[in-house]
Amino acid sequence: MNKGIQVNSEIGKLKSVLLHRPGAEVENITPDTMQDLLFDDIPFLKIAQKEHDYFAQVLRDNGAETLYIEDLAVEALDKSEEIKKNFLTTLLTEHGYRHGRTFEELQAYLSGMSTKDMVTKIYAGVRKNELDIKRSTLSDMAGSDAENLFYLNPLPNAYFTRDPQASIGVGMTINRMTFPARQPESLITEYVMAHHPRFEGTPIWRDRNHTTRIEGGDELVLSKNVVAIGVSERTSSKSIQQLAKEFFRNPASTFDTVLAVEIPHNHAMMHLDTVFTMINHDQFTVFPGIFHGDGSINTFIIKPGKDGEEVEIEHLTDLEKALKKVLNLSELDLIECGNGDPIVAPREQWNDGSNTLAIAPGEIVTYDRNYVTIELLKQHGVKVHEILSSELARGRGGARCMSQPIWRDEI
Numbered sequence: 252m253n254k255g256i257q258v259n260s261e262i263g264k265l266k267s268v269l270l271h272r273p274g275a276e277v278e279n280i281t282p283d284t285m286q287d288l289l290f291d292d293i294p295f296l297k298i299a300q301k302e303h304d305y306f307a308q309v310l311r312d313n314g315a316e317t318l319y320i321e322d323l324a325v326e327a328l329d330k331s332e333e334i335k336k337n338f339l340t341t342l343l344t345e346h347g348y349r350h351g352r353t354f355e356e357l358q359a360y361l362s363g364m365s366t367k368d369m370v371t372k373i374y375a376g377v378r379k380n381e382l383d384i385k386r387s388t389l390s391d392m393a394g395s396d397a398e399n400l401f402y403l404n405p406l407p408n409a410y411f412t413r414d415p416q417a418s419i420g421v422g423m424t425i426n427r428m429t430f431p432a433r434q435p436e437s438l439i440t441e442y443v444m445a446h447h448p449r450f451e452g453t454p455i456w457r458d459r460n461h462t463t464r465i466e467g468g469d470e471l472v473l474s475k476n477v478v479a480i481g482v483s484e485r486t487s488s489k490s491i492q493q494l495a496k497e498f499f500r501n502p503a504s505t506f507d508t509v510l511a512v513e514i515p516h517n518h519a520m521m522h523l524d525t526v527f528t529m530i531n532h533d534q535f536t537v538f539p540g541i542f543h544g545d546g547s548i549n550t551f552i553i554k555p556g557k558d559g560e561e562v563e564i565e566h567l568t569d570l571e572k573a574l575k576k577v578l579n580l581s582e583l584d585l586i587e588c589g590n591g592d593p594i595v596a597p598r599e600q601w602n603d604g605s606n607t608l609a610i611a612p613g614e615i616v617t618y619d620r621n622y623v624t625i626e627l628l629k630q631h632g633v634k635v636h637e638i639l640s641s642e643l644a645r646g647r648g649g650a651r652c653m654s655q656p657i658w659r660d661e662i
């Protein structure tokens with residue numbers, strides 16, 4: 252077992268990875284809550300679990316240790332009664348419950364369970380009909396709160412373990428998530444990082460106590476010194492600049508370059524990794540829909556500042572040029588999702604055709620349904636492991652989104 256974190260690339264052989272097996276939370280999505288819960292449909296849980304187990308098996312068969320974050324959370328919270336209590340208090344407070352009847356009843360209900368059941372329940376959500384709380388507050392009887400059937404909403408996005416945090420180098424960012432539906436997920440990461448013995452002493456580049464937001468799907472480790480970050484629906488330019496400064500300042504960091512890439516702000520492309528992933532030293536997938544009509548795109552190379560400036564920023568509008576520059580490459584192979592076809596590319600992107608998980612240089616895991624992109628990848632010499640995707644894809648995330656590497660071999 253490797254302790255701590257080692258992720259100095261997107262492509263080094265994958266040795267350990269964090270997953271979350273979709274559970275009862277997925278069955279707590281309804282047509283009315285779907286949008287707030289960031290889903291476009293309701294997956295069939297039994298099949299989603301089968302598909303997820305298959306995905307995990309492919310990773311194990313190829314030499315990766317699979318760790319389930321829900322298990323690590325139980326181990327971390329079981330370290331002491333106090334840790335468990337603080338976690339619950341914070342969770343409830345962040346949901347807006349402060350000392351008072353509901354707070355106390357929820358606390359009693361959840362802390363009366365085994366830690367495993369409690370964690371499972373927190374993912375699944377706590378329905379109002381599970382507790383018999385006699386309340387006479389107006390918010391329980393009128394307005395939008397009264398319509399909500401949950402005291403604690405389900406966390407159906409939790410199987411996208413990529414997003415609540417990001418492993419970068421020897422450390423992590425623990426992320427302030429954009430939407431309330433996902434904010435509790437990074438609280439779970441925070442407790443795992445702080446209290447699980449496996450992660451003792453791990454540097455935290457940026458914690459979740461910020462007002463500016465960032466999500467792991469936007470954070471790509473291109474090399475030991477370069478991180479690419481999407482300026483997206485989920486990640487703001489302010490967070491990127493703050494994180495860049497931390498990389499340049501913190502002696503535990505080896506990163507001296509941040510490449511910010513501005514992508515369209517919409518649900519189909521909520522993170523950079525839905526339109527751009529790294530496959531090999533010089534190979535990437537890219538969705539052509541991110542380029543402006545003239546083929547340009549805003550990219551910004553951020554470096555440590557000189558002459559008292561915080562940082563130095565160079566603006567380039569050519570992605571290929573920017574990548575060559577930061578990675579010191581003379582040639583680059585950008586492989587277009589759906590072969591750039593105006594129907595196939597957006598169709599396959601919608602189901603994460605550009606979202607690949609590299610498990611070694613030139614070797615990836617990706618959804619089977621995106622067969623046009625897969626064929627093209629093979630023509631470009633990429634070794635492809637196809638995984639099942641009927642139900643998992645309904646959450647708008649693919650193999651990279653469903654995995655948080657914590658150890659990769661150096662390349």
Ligand SMILES: NC(=[NH2+])NCCC[C@H](N)C(=O)O
Binds near residue numbers: 289649652
């Ligand atoms: N790394 C990713 N692209 N993750 C996809 C997350 C999808 C999820 N439904 C959300 O909207 O948050």
